[in-house]
Amino acid sequence: EVQLVESGGGLVQAGGSLRLSCEASGFTFDEYAMCWFRQAPGKEREGVSCISSSDGSTYYVDSVKGRFTISSDNAKNTVYLQMNSLKPEDSAVYYCAAGDLVSWPFADGMDYWGKGTLVTVSS
Numbered sequence: 001e002v003q004l005v006e007s008g009g010g011l012v013q014a015g016g017s018l019r020l021s022c023e024a025s026g027f028t029f030d031e032y033a034m035c036w037f038r039q040a041p042g043k044e045r046e047g048v049s050c051i052s053s054s055d056g057s058t059y060y061v062d063s064v065k066g067r068f069t070i071s072s073d074n075a076k077n078t079v080y081l082q083m084n085s086l087k088p089e090d091s092a093v094y095y096c097a098a099g100d101l102v103s104w105p106f107a108d109g110m111d112y113w114g115k116g117t118l119v120t121v122s123s
Helices: none
Strands: 003-007 010-013 018-025 033-039 046-051 058-060 068-073 078-083 092-099 110-113 117-122
Touching: 003 092, 018 033, 018 092, 018 117, 033 068, 033 078, 046 068, 046 078, 058 068
Parallel strands: 010 117
Antiparallel strands: 003 018, 018 078, 033 046, 033 092, 046 058, 068 078, 092 110, 092 117
């Protein structure tokens, strides 16, 4: 059974930091790109960041460049998203996803999804 389990969300003040984790199981972790998406109320799901399984290349949506860092630990089948200098507009449910890198930043192209973790940034 494929599982992606996110953790690390919570309430933080603007300017603060959070580190999200996503532990994967049930598929060959290093054969998939691992990505983070987010969805705020009333908005479409947005690609935030993605990391290539082949060479570790990383990709970010412009709004988080310089503030967020994606990384992965293949030995632990886990991908992380370090979020610094958080802003209220970063508030959303953050989802971990696995799929083909060519699909990013489009959510439709991802094969597997976690259930999400809520991030709330207060002003």
